[in-house]
Amino acid sequence: xxxxxxxxxxxxxxxxxxxxxxxxxxxxxxxxxxxxxxxxxxxxxxxxxxxxxxxxxxxxxxxxxxxxxxxxxxxxxxxxxxxxxxxxxxxxxxxxxxxxxxxxxxxxxxxxxxxxxxxxxxxxxxxxxxxxxxxxxxxxxxxxxxxxxxxxxxxxxxxxxxxxxxxxxxxxxxxxxxxxxxxxxxxxxxxxxxxxxxxxxxxxxxxxxxxxxxxxxxxxxxxxxxxxxxxxxxxxxxxxxxxxxxxxxxxxxxx
Numbered sequence: 568x569x570x571x572x573x574x575x576x577x578x579x580x581x582x583x584x585x586x587x588x589x590x591x592x593x594x595x596x597x598x599x600x601x602x603x604x605x606x607x608x609x610x611x612x613x614x615x616x617x618x619x620x621x622x623x624x625x626x627x628x629x630x631x632x633x634x635x636x637x638x639x640x641x642x643x644x645x646x647x648x649x650x651x652x653x654x655x656x657x658x659x660x661x662x663x664x665x666x667x668x669x670x671x672x673x674x675x676x677x678x679x680x681x682x683x684x685x686x687x688x689x690x691x692x693x694x695x696x697x698x699x700x701x702x703x704x705x706x707x708x709x710x711x712x713x714x715x716x717x718x719x720x721x722x723x724x725x726x727x728x729x730x731x732x733x734x735x736x737x738x739x740x741x742x743x744x745x746x747x748x749x750x751x752x753x754x755x756x757x758x759x760x761x762x763x764x765x766x767x768x769x770x771x772x773x774x775x776x777x778x779x780x781x782x783x784x785x786x787x788x789x790x791x792x793x794x795x796x797x798x799x800x801x802x803x804x805x806x807x808x809x810x811x812x813x814x815x816x817x818x819x820x821x822x
Contacts (some may be wrong), residue, residue, distance in 0.1 A: 570623040570797070573792040575723030577783035581681045581688065582622045582667075583817040585725035586786065589798045591616040593811065601647060601811030602671055604650065616802045617650070617814070626669055631659055631668040632814075637696040641689075641709040644668060658691035658706040662713040666816040673799040674728040674789050676770050677815035679704055682715035685798050688817045699743070704777050717725065722776075725815050726796055729788035730755060730765035733800075737756065741766070789813075 570590030591600030593614050597608040600616045621630050623729065634655045640656040645663055648654070659668040660680075662799040668690040670677050675694035681687070682736055689706045691697070707717050735754075740762045743750040753772070755763040755776025774782050802810035 570619050570650070570801070572623050573607040573726065573785065575679065575725075575740060575783050577721045577781055578723050578817070579681050580652065580719075581817060582820050583624045583679050584724070585618055585677060585679075585723075585787075585813075585815045587726065587792075587813050588811065589795060590619060590623070592697065594808060596802070596807050598812065599811070602814040603812035606811055607809045608702065620669070620814050621667055622815060625665065625818050625820050626809075628665045628667045628818055628820065630669060631666050632671065633657065633659060635671065637693045637694050639697060639701040639705045641702070642707045643709055643713070649676040651669075656809055657693075657697045657702050658689060658709070660706060660709040660713060660723075661819070662687045663817045669814050671812040672727065672774075672789070673797045673802075673810055673812045676727040676766055677705070677725040678770060678774070679723045679725065679815060679817040680710060680711060680720050680772055681817065682719045683721075684719055685717040686819055687713045688747055688819055690691045690815060690817050692707075693770050695766055698766070698773060699746070703770065704794040707733055707777055707779070717786065718780055720779050721781040721783075722774050722779050723783045723785065724741045724770055725785055726787035726789050726813070727767055728790050728798065728800060729767065729786075730763045732757075732788055732790035733764045733766060734761050735764045736761055743769075753816065797816055
């Protein structure tokens with residue numbers, strides 16, 4: 568089965584793709600294109616899935632990914648990264664061609680960045696902790712150090728858990744409301760003592776506030792599409808013993 572590559576119109580001039588679970592070799596609860604070496608999936612299957620992911624976006628490119636820790640930390644990449652010893656961070660940037668920056672998600676928000684005029688790209692794993700503590704702003708700043716200009720940066724927000732699927736408690740809500748009262752607009756009413764959080768909208772708003780003028784939200788809910796995407800929360804609700812992860816990739820090279 569061919570790897571499904573979800574594209575952003577905003578990044579049409581850039582080699583990129585948001586991948587789901589379609590097109591891989593893993594089986595069972597990891598069925599499809601599981602790219603998580605941290606899962607209990609068969610290692611050779613994950614390596615093959617990663618190979619297919621790269622081939623679907625930029626054949627022959629070096630893969631650069633990180634050990635994600637829900638931080639605002641960014642790595643500036645100059646070459647492929649050893650997949651068994653990746654640096655701890657939650658975003659990557661580069662101005663080097665033929666390298667695919669990759670982030671892995673299973674409900675969190677993947678954000679891909681590009682300033683085509685400057686020849687600089689970035690990728691961020693933007694879960695609520697990373698988004699809240701500034702991972703996307705850190706990515707923009709790291710891109711600027713490589714020559715990008717923030718008003719020229721285009722961002723695409725890929726498949727993530729949607730507001731209808733993302734229930735949070737009052738303590739979570741209060742953390743965001745205390746940080747900025749305007750954040751309350753990203754929370755809808757839920758069951759008693761709970762709210763529904765629009766993390767996609769929150770990330771987009773943070774990007775806009777940082778000076779990004781061109782932001783595309785793909786609006787794909789990872790939780791409610793089990794055949795298409797991995798979802799940590801869905802796996803928890805189903806009492807599954809593990810969960811897979813999908814990759815989002817971007818690089819400088821032939822589109």
